[in-house]
Amino acid sequence: MGEVFAGRYELVDPIGRGGAGAVWRAWDHRRRRYVAAKVLLQSDAHTLLRFVREQALRIDHPHVLAPASWAADDDKVLFTMDLVAGGSLAHVIGDYGPLPPRFVCVLLDQLLSGLATVHAEGVVHRDIKPANILLDVTGTGRPHLRLSDFGISMRKGEPRLTETDYVVGTPGYFAPEQLLGAEPDFTADLFGVGLVGLYLLQGRKPDSRALVEHFVTHGTPAAPEGIPEPLWQVLAGLLQPDPQARFRTATGARKALSAAVEMLPEPRADEAPVEIRDQLGPLPSGFGPEGPTGPTDTAAPTTPAETPAGATPAAPGPTPAPGPAPAPAPTPTAPGLAPAPVSLPVPPQQQPPQPHYQPQHPLSPGAAPYAAPYAAHQAAPAPTVAPMPSPSETGSFHLPPPVAHPIPSFEQAPTSAVPYEQAPTHPYTARPVQVPEQQHAPSAPGAAPVRRPGPPPKVTVPVLLLALICFAVGFWALAQT
Numbered sequence: 001m002g003e004v005f006a007g008r009y010e011l012v013d014p015i016g017r018g019g020a021g022a023v024w025r026a027w028d029h030r031r032r033r034y035v036a037a038k039v040l041l042q043s044d045a046h047t048l049l050r051f052v053r054e055q056a057l058r059i060d061h062p063h064v065l066a067p068a069s070w071a072a073d074d075d076k077v078l079f080t081m082d083l084v085a086g087g088s089l090a091h092v093i094g095d096y097g098p099l100p101p102r103f104v105c106v107l108l109d110q111l112l113s114g115l116a117t118v119h120a121e122g123v124v125h126r127d128i129k130p131a132n133i134l135l136d137v138t139g140t141g142r143p144h145l146r147l148s149d150f151g152i153s154m155r156k157g158e159p160r161l162t163e164t165d166y167v168v169g170t171p172g173y174f175a176p177e178q179l180l181g182a183e184p185d186f187t188a189d190l191f192g193v194g195l196v197g198l199y200l201l202q203g204r205k206p207d208s209r210a211l212v213e214h215f216v217t218h219g220t221p222a223a224p225e226g227i228p229e230p231l232w233q234v235l236a237g238l239l240q241p242d243p244q245a246r247f248r249t250a251t252g253a254r255k256a257l258s259a260a261v262e263m264l265p266e267p268r269a270d271e272a273p274v275e276i277r278d279q280l281g282p283l284p285s286g287f288g289p290e291g292p293t294g295p296t297d298t299a300a301p302t303t304p305a306e307t308p309a310g311a312t313p314a315a316p317g318p319t320p321a322p323g324p325a326p327a328p329a330p331t332p333t334a335p336g337l338a339p340a341p342v343s344l345p346v347p348p349q350q351q352p353p354q355p356h357y358q359p360q361h362p363l364s365p366g367a368a369p370y371a372a373p374y375a376a377h378q379a380a381p382a383p384t385v386a387p388m389p390s391p392s393e394t395g396s397f398h399l400p401p402p403v404a405h406p407i408p409s410f411e412q413a414p415t416s417a418v419p420y421e422q423a424p425t426h427p428y429t430a431r432p433v434q435v436p437e438q439q440h441a442p443s444a445p446g447a448a449p450v451r452r453p454g455p456p457p458k459v460t461v462p463v464l465l466l467a468l469i470c471f472a473v474g475f476w477a478l479a480q481t
Contacts, residue, residue, distance in 0.1 A: 002026075008028065009078065012026055023039075027291050036082065063144075065082060093199070098203035108193065109254060116254065118147070118189075128147075128196060132149040172206075187248065188243075189250075190238050201224075234257050
């Protein structure tokens with residue numbers, strides 16, 4: 001089976017290769033379908049920035065093949081898109097040579113339609129060429145074109161990732177202003193569309209340098225052999241060396257093309273139809289139309305997002321009781337965590353009683369941080385406790401139910417036996433020295449009264465003198481009445 005990337009995309013076989021990455025046919029385990037996956041080969045800063053730009057492009061158009069999703073796994077990154085099996089325009093030219101003018105007009109109309117949407121998003125493709133224009137498998141029916149590979153595209157106004165002395169693109173499909181270091185513009189893409197049209201009508205790569213020199217020196221040339229004059233006028237408007245004399249928008253070029261089609265001659269009766277066939281070939285062994293057929297398909301991990309809505313996970317079956325077994329293997333810990341200690345089995349007659357869970361304090365000497373929660377899974381299970389469940393698919397652990405422990409006491413329990421009625425004092429009650437009255441029990445009948453000390457003389461004498469004066473004043477007041 002192929003390599004499973006990020007737990008979801010299983011690489012099947014390579015179907016293409018570019019300057020920055022390889023394109024694979026891959027099986028999407030989540031959506032259960034085949035997709036095209038572009039795997040980044042380099043990891044330098046410029047390539048990563050271009051990858052971020054390309055995977056962030058989201059354009060929904062029937063004639064644009066934009067990235068649909070992306071994933072990262074260690075030092076590799078990829079993004080996926082729809083799988084287009086009909087090959088590129090280069091495959092069609094390799095099979096049939098020059099194509100009929102009406103067939104070419106259908107392809108150019110679809111290309112300009114997709115390019116108009118791309119330009120409406122403010123994106124300049126910068127690499128319009130036959131290899132980047134793919135076809136769906138339609139047989140002898142109407143072709144369906146998809147514009148792909150936005151690896152060097154950029155939005156107008158974004159900073160360039162190359163120096164001004166360098167030109168990015170495919171040699172032979174540069175617009176003249178690109179060679180002069182001009183900022184990327186929509187008209188440069190339209191020049192590439194004109195070159196693609198010549199390629200389809202002539203069956204060979206056009207000489208763009210000689211064509212531009214002829215336009216500059218002699219003006220617009222006559223229509224080449226085999227190209228109808230109405231169609232050539234549209235292509236000449238796309239191939240003007242001066243961007244100001246060129247079609248300004250893809251929509252304008254599309255309207256001119258639609259008018260030219262009405263003036264084209266009808267196809268000949270002996271004209272063979274163009275068939276778009278499957279160019280990817282059969283699937284390798286271990287894969288079928290419904291995905292992998294080997295054990296990888298059944299053992300593929302199911303992420304939470306893959307679980308159908310409303311489905312209830314199956315309950316785990318009964319776990320057999322543990323029997324005598326050799327020393328358990330250490331459970332792998334998460335990256336960055338110290339390995340938990342492993343306890344060797346002790347014979348039952350010599351095994352001391354141990355608590356179910358004894359974590360170490362993370363700051364105590366010799367204790368690894370965060371290793372305590374995993375210690376309970378390393379110790380040998382007691383005979384009366386069911387074995388711990390295995391780690392889940394996401395790497396987490398199921399903790400056992402909490403064990404009730406006695407509440408710690410703040411004082412040491414009394415060692416001498418006391419009557420049931422005289423329970424030890426609760427830790428939160430006040431001590432006798434704080435409340436003196438509580439340390440004297442009621443006296444027994446017939447016992448001599450306990451003599452309590454009175455106030456000191458320094459307090460008693462002034463109080464008695466003050467009381468005597470008050471008594472005299474009161475007596476004198478009564479005598480006057």
